[in-house]
Amino acid sequence: MSDVFSVELENIVKRFGNVVAVDHVNLKIRENEFFSLLGPSGCGKTTTLRIIAGLEEPDEGVVRIYGEDVTDVPTHKRNIGMVFQHLALFPHMNVFENIAFGLKMRKVQKEEIKKRVKEILEIVKLEGLEYRRVNQLSGGQQQRVALARALVIEPEVLLLDEPLGALDLKIRQHMMVELKNIQRKVKTTFIYVTHDQTEAMTMSDRIAIMKDGKIQQVGTPLEIYYRPSNTFVASFIGEAVNLIEGEVVENGLVDTSLGTIHCAGSLTKGRVAVMVRPEMVEIGDKLYNVDNLFRGTVQSIIFKGSYIEYRVDVEGNTFVIHKHGSAELGRLHHLGDIVEIGWKKNSSIIIPI
Amino acid sequence: MGFSDTLLKHIRRNVTVKVSLLLIPPLLFLAIWFYAPFFIVGLYSFDMINIQREIVFKPSLIHYLRVLSWTGAMKIFLRSLYFAGVTVILCLLIGYPVAYYISFKMKKYKDLFIILFIIPFWVSFLLRTYAMMSILDERSFLNVLLTSLKLIDSPIRIMYTDTAVILVMVYDYLVMMVLPLYANLEKLDKTLLEAAYTLGASPVKTFLKITLPLSMPGIMAGFLLVFIPAVGEFVIPELVGGPNNYMVGNLIYEFFMGARHWWIGSALSMLFIVFILSLVITYVRKMGERGLAF
Ligand SMILES: Nc1ncnc2c1ncn2[C@@H]1O[C@H](COP(=O)(O)OP(=O)(O)OP(=O)(O)O)[C@@H](O)[C@H]1O
Ligand SMILES: [Mg+2]
Numbered sequence: 180m181s182d183v184f185s186v187e188l189e190n191i192v193k194r195f196g197n198v199v200a201v202d203h204v205n206l207k208i209r210e211n212e213f214f215s216l217l218g219p220s221g222c223g224k225t226t227t228l229r230i231i232a233g234l235e236e237p238d239e240g241v242v243r244i245y246g247e248d249v250t251d252v253p254t255h256k257r258n259i260g261m262v263f264q265h266l267a268l269f270p271h272m273n274v275f276e277n278i279a280f281g282l283k284m285r286k287v288q289k290e291e292i293k294k295r296v297k298e299i300l301e302i303v304k305l306e307g308l309e310y311r312r313v314n315q316l317s318g319g320q321q322q323r324v325a326l327a328r329a330l331v332i333e334p335e336v337l338l339l340d341e342p343l344g345a346l347d348l349k350i351r352q353h354m355m356v357e358l359k360n361i362q363r364k365v366k367t368t369f370i371y372v373t374h375d376q377t378e379a380m381t382m383s384d385r386i387a388i389m390k391d392g393k394i395q396q397v398g399t400p401l402e403i404y405y406r407p408s409n410t411f412v413a414s415f416i417g418e419a420v421n422l423i424e425g426e427v428v429e430n431g432l433v434d435t436s437l438g439t440i441h442c443a444g445s446l447t448k449g450r451v452a453v454m455v456r457p458e459m460v461e462i463g464d465k466l467y468n469v470d471n472l473f474r475g476t477v478q479s480i481i482f483k484g485s486y487i488e489y490r491v492d493v494e495g496n497t498f499v500i501h502k503h504g505s506a507e508l509g510r511l512h513h514l515g516d517i518v519e520i521g522w523k524k525n526s527s528i529i530i531p532i
Numbered sequence: 533m534g535f536s537d538t539l540l541k542h543i544r545r546n547v548t549v550k551v552s553l554l555l556i557p558p559l560l561f562l563a564i565w566f567y568a569p570f571f572i573v574g575l576y577s578f579d580m581i582n583i584q585r586e587i588v589f590k591p592s593l594i595h596y597l598r599v600l601s602w603t604g605a606m607k608i609f610l611r612s613l614y615f616a617g618v619t620v621i622l623c624l625l626i627g628y629p630v631a632y633y634i635s636f637k638m639k640k641y642k643d644l645f646i647i648l649f650i651i652p653f654w655v656s657f658l659l660r661t662y663a664m665m666s667i668l669d670e671r672s673f674l675n676v677l678l679t680s681l682k683l684i685d686s687p688i689r690i691m692y693t694d695t696a697v698i699l700v701m702v703y704d705y706l707v708m709m710v711l712p713l714y715a716n717l718e719k720l721d722k723t724l725l726e727a728a729y730t731l732g733a734s735p736v737k738t739f740l741k742i743t744l745p746l747s748m749p750g751i752m753a754g755f756l757l758v759f760i761p762a763v764g765e766f767v768i769p770e771l772v773g774g775p776n777n778y779m780v781g782n783l784i785y786e787f788f789m790g791a792r793h794w795w796i797g798s799a800l801s802m803l804f805i806v807f808i809l810s811l812v813i814t815y816v817r818k819m820g821e822r823g824l825a826f
Contacts, residue, residue: 234726254729255738267727271745280741281731332731 183210184246185336185368186231191240193226193392200226201237202392208336208370213362215371215379218389219415224372225264227389228338231370233257244335255284260329261338265345266321268313274300274324275309281332299331302361319350326361336368343378355381376416380404388412405456410530413454419488419499421455424532433529437494441470441524452530457501459526462489462518469521473498477516487511491520576798595799605783605800612779615694616763619701620709623758624751626702627709631750632743635717646714653707661771664700665691668772692774700768705761709754716750717743752815760808780804 186208193201200223208214216224229235231242233254242250249257260281269277275296282292300306303323313321322342329337342358343351359382362369373379379386380400388395388403388411396408407413414420425435431444433453440453461469475493489500489512498520512518575581578591599605634645652660667674668690675687690696720743728738766781773779780800787797 232726232730234729254726255732255734259730261727261730263723263727265721265723267721267723269724269727269742280728280733284728284732284737328731338730 184208185210185212185244186370187241187243187246188227188231189241189243191227191230191237191242193223193230193235193237199392201230204240204392204394206387206394206397208368209385211366211368213359213369213371213382213384215373215383215386216389217373217376217379217386218395220374222389223392224374224389225340226392228261228340228370228372231336232259232261232338258332258335259338260332260334260336262325262329262340262342264340264342266325266342268321268324268328270313272313273309274305274311274313274316277313277324278328278331281328285332295331296327299327302330302364303327304357318346319354322346322354326358330361330365330367333365334367336370339369339371341373341375342371343373343375351378358382380416388415390415406528407454407530410452410454410532413452413530417456419457419501421457421460421498422530423453423455423496425451425453427451427529431524431529437473437496440527442527442529443525445529447529447531450532452532454528454530455498455522455526457488457499458486458503460498460500460520460522462491462500462502462512462520464518466519466521468523470524471527472519472521474517474519477512477514477518480512480514491518493520573798573801576794577802579795581794595795596803599796599799599803608778608783609780609804611777612763612765612781615697615701615769615777615779616759616765618698619705619762620755620759622698622702623706623709624754627706627713627754628747628751631710631713631717635714635720636722646711649710650707657704658767660704661700661768664703665772668696668699691772692777694773694777696772697769697777697779700772701762701765704768705758708757708761712753712757713747713750716747716753720746749819752819756812756815760812763808764804 184207186206188204188206191201191204192199202223204223204227216227218224226235230237231244233242233249233252237250240250241248244257244259269280272280278296278299279292282295287295296309297306300309303326305320305323305327308316308320313324316324325342343354346354355378358369362382369382371379371382383400385397385399386403387397390411396403396412398406403412403416407416410422413422423433423435423437423440425433425440427445427448428434428439430446431442433440433442433451435453442453445451466472473493475491475498478490478492478497479488480490481488483501486501486503489502491498491500500520572581575587577595579594580588580591582588630649634642638645666672669675670687670689670691675684678684679687690699724742724746725738728742729735733741763779764781765779766785769777769779769782784797784800784804787793787800791797
């Protein structure tokens with residue numbers, strides 16, 4: 180992994196009236212990294228991205244691109260590319276003219292422009308559509324034009340603001356894979372803003388989780404999923420999560436209303452939450468080989484395709500359990516059944532609150 | 533879904549039919565008050581109405597030929613084009629920055645400024661023109677002020693010159709340029725400008741390559757809204773212009789009201805209308821081709 184940072188944000192603050200849209204954000208994004216900013220609506224992702232682009236001026240803090248302080252450099256002099264949420268393709272230009280725009284602004288020679296537009300059209304798979312008007316393209320095609328237009332100038336950083344938001348699920352899934360491939364091919368830092376965790380998880384090398392203008396955690400998708408640094412991240416990521424509050428009594432032992440729970444080791448002390456992902460919890464009539472075991476009543480059973488979601492009530496606490504595989508179908512539990520649920524201690528993670 | 537869709541379609545179809553019924557009264561109105569007189573003027577111009585006001589079916593181009601071979605009329609026609617052309621260009625040069633500033637640079641009070649801009653135009657056109665006359669006159673308070681401040685030696689004479697006609701026309705028609713431009717610029721997606729910046733375009737380049745081409749429909753609409761009435765203007769040259777500032781409108785007026793030669797007046801009017809019409813059609817075609825018609 181590269182030790183060169185393409186973008187560094189240092190103590191960035193941005194206020195809109197009383198709203199603190201970005202609150203002391205510090206980020207170091209590595210060269211050629213696919214980096215996502217993930218968070219709920221209104222958490223300040225777009226604002227952060229616009230600050231990197233120079234479209235918004237931070238009230239405090241420093242922006243660096245490849246080590247150079249660009250905080251006071253206007254957008255058109257920063258070597259960045261941006262794909263806007265609503266694409267912002269120039270309606271009075273055709274595909275070729277849209278893509279060539281940045282090169283023309285850089286006074287690249289005509290022949291060279293033709294060559295580079297052709298190359299980028301191949302990469303985004305839009306060959307042959309050069310002379311189409313942009314409003315005669317499908318949503319997915321427009322998406323690719325916007326991407327090509329931003330990439331053809333070979334920016335030091337490519338900023339993407341929810342570029343797949345407007346597409347339907349199938350095309351979106353396809354574009355996710357495509358985007359990742361394109362990123363590998365062009366070898367540029369991608370900073371990707373989204374509120375869709377699937378997108379972030381699928382494509383990113385690292386993800387920053389944001390909430391209320393603050394960075395909650397930065398890490399690889401695996402780290403974020405299995406080692407969330409707080410309960411917000413734990414519940415924001417993943418489809419569902421089981422959180423039980425308690426008090427650390429000893430390294431790896433947490434006292435809760437359900438009794439003592441055995442957890443993976445942690446240095447955290449005091450009041451904590453214990454997190455168990457639904458797919459880590461076993462369910463059965465009789466369980467062996469688990470470190471934590473409870474009895475409860477089946478409250479609901481939902482068939483979700485590749486897995487079944489059970490909700491089991493244990494002394495007033497509801498556990499969500501995802502059970503994969505068709506083998507289970509033979510001995511489905513029923514509503515109201517008394518079952519055993521349990522998990523290994525390494526599956527329960529201690530999270531500070 | 534299918535059912536409600538069909539239902540919606542059904543309603544929509546029936547509503548369109550009913551809405552088109554609403555078009556009948558205004559069309560009737562236009563037929564009586566515009567198309568019929570226009571038709572009569574046509575008859576006059578082709579010499580199909582005689583001096584006894586009877587219709588005679590012997591069309592002739594004699595009046596057209598007289599108008600077209602009369603250099604005086606052609607001169608006045610060209611002068612009208614020149615006056616209207618200068619007016620429309622000045623309106624654009626003044627109006628564009630105003631509309632641009634209000635639309636792009638103002639955050640609050642946009643509506644207020646647009647209304648402030650429109651208010652003078654709630655006053656009668658004639659009144660506004662008279663108000664302008666009181667400034668342009670040799671004994672106007674402006675001239676008095678400037679001479680007493682010793683900024684000028686003797687009062688400037690603007691009244692009864694080309695300058696006066698153009699100044700008053702610009703003043704009277706400016707709002708017709710500003711409003712369509714403003715509406716157009718307001719519609720312009722500002723993220724397009726941001727996109728241009730991220731692609732390395734300076735603010736000036738962005739204006740020339742993005743804002744200006746995308747505001748062409750507004751410019752053209754303003755152009756037509758100013759140019760068409762300006763070229764046919766006859767009150768302003770009558771009030772603030774001298775005998776050398778006659779425009780086509782004055783000439784037509786003279787033939788109908790002064791000389792009472794409706795045949796020449798009609799031929800002049802027809803030629804004039806055909807000219808304006810071809811201008812508009814060219815415009816609509818051109819904009820339509822580029823998909824930019826408003
Ligand atoms: N130009 C602005 N003026 C005033 N407030 C703004 C402006 N832009 C953003 N905000 C506020 O700043 C906060 C962060 O906005 P931002 O657009 O960065 O959120 P976001 O994370 O991109 O949300 P979304 O996922 O909905 O796009 C929000 O509370 C928003 O209302
Ligand atoms: Mg956003």
